[in-house]
Amino acid sequence: MTTRGIRRKKSYLAEIKVAVIGAPGVGKSALTVRFLTKRYIGEYDHQAENRHKYEIMVDGEAVLCEIWDTCPKHGEPSLTAGSEVVQWADGLLLVYSITDRDSFNYVRRAKEDLPCETTPPVALVGNKVDMVHLRQVSTDEGEILAKDFECKFAEISAAEHVFQVAEAFHDLCREVIAAKRKSKQSFIDKIDRMLSGSRTYNRGKSDSISPKD
Ligand SMILES: Nc1nc2c(ncn2[C@@H]2O[C@H](COP(=O)(O)OP(=O)(O)OP(=O)(O)O)[C@@H](O)[C@H]2O)c(=O)[nH]1
Numbered sequence: 001m002t003t004r005g006i007r008r009k010k011s012y013l014a015e016i017k018v019a020v021i022g023a024p025g026v027g028k029s030a031l032t033v034r035f036l037t038k039r040y041i042g043e044y045d046h047q048a049e050n051r052h053k054y055e056i057m058v059d060g061e062a063v064l065c066e067i068w069d070t071c072p073k074h075g076e077p078s079l080t081a082g083s084e085v086v087q088w089a090d091g092l093l094l095v096y097s098i099t100d101r102d103s104f105n106y107v108r109r110a111k112e113d114l115p116c117e118t119t120p121p122v123a124l125v126g127n128k129v130d131m132v133h134l135r136q137v138s139t140d141e142g143e144i145l146a147k148d149f150e151c152k153f154a155e156i157s158a159a160e161h162v163f164q165v166a167e168a169f170h171d172l173c174r175e176v177i178a179a180k181r182k183s184k185q186s187f188i189d190k191i192d193r194m195l196s197g198s199r200t201y202n203r204g205k206s207d208s209i210s211p212k213d
Pocket of ligand 1: 022023024025026027028029030031041042043044045070071072127128129130131156157158159160
């Protein structure tokens with residue numbers, strides 16, 4: 001039998017799910033499209049929630065990255081431990097616009113709603129930095145919020161930046177990969193401890209029936 005024509009499923013070192021969260025109009029779609037295609041289109045479908053699956057390279061490793069460009073409903077964040085997007089995502093990219101203070105408050109509230117122990121890795125970006133003449137949120141405020149969130153922060157522009165936008169996504173992917181490795185390692189350690197515990201128990205048992213000196 002020939003193996004020609006049989007497609008093998010490619011295995012990736014990591015598969016990462018990133019949700020892009022933010023108030024309406026902050027540039028979630030523009031950033032996602034810029035990252036995945038390097039292009040800036042300008043107008044996007046506001047009603048659609050889009051999920052994109054792409055292979056990307058992070059530090060020389062092929063990673064299968066799924067991005068959920070979310071569509072906020074009723075203008076209020078609904079990020080709780082049980083919400084679909086939080087259950088789904090390995091990492092959250094929180095986006096506000098530097099020209100819109102309400103959008104800054106939106107990401108603050110969104111993060112505050114999340115209980116620390118279940119929150120996946122997060123990164124914070126202030127978009128539309130090309131519109132600095134309309135700035136409502138200072139760089140310092142963004143940095144302070146990121147310190148609060150214990151996450152990376154960057155001010156970027158989907159309209160003008162290619163590299164910086166990619167770096168914001170890559171930084172988050174690195175955090176996700178590190179978190180996955182950590183949880184995998186602690187799982188292995190736990191199994192190791194369980195196995196070594198049962199070995200000790202078995203040895204103890206056989207020792208007890210071996211003849212004494
Ligand atoms: N000047 C400037 N405009 C931007 C930038 N990013 C996005 N925009 C514009 O902002 C508007 C909203 O961008 P979207 O990407 O649709 O924003 P969104 O957050 O996905 O919006 P919703 O789907 O409504 O939640 C569009 O007109 C974009 O062209 C940016 O970096 N600079």
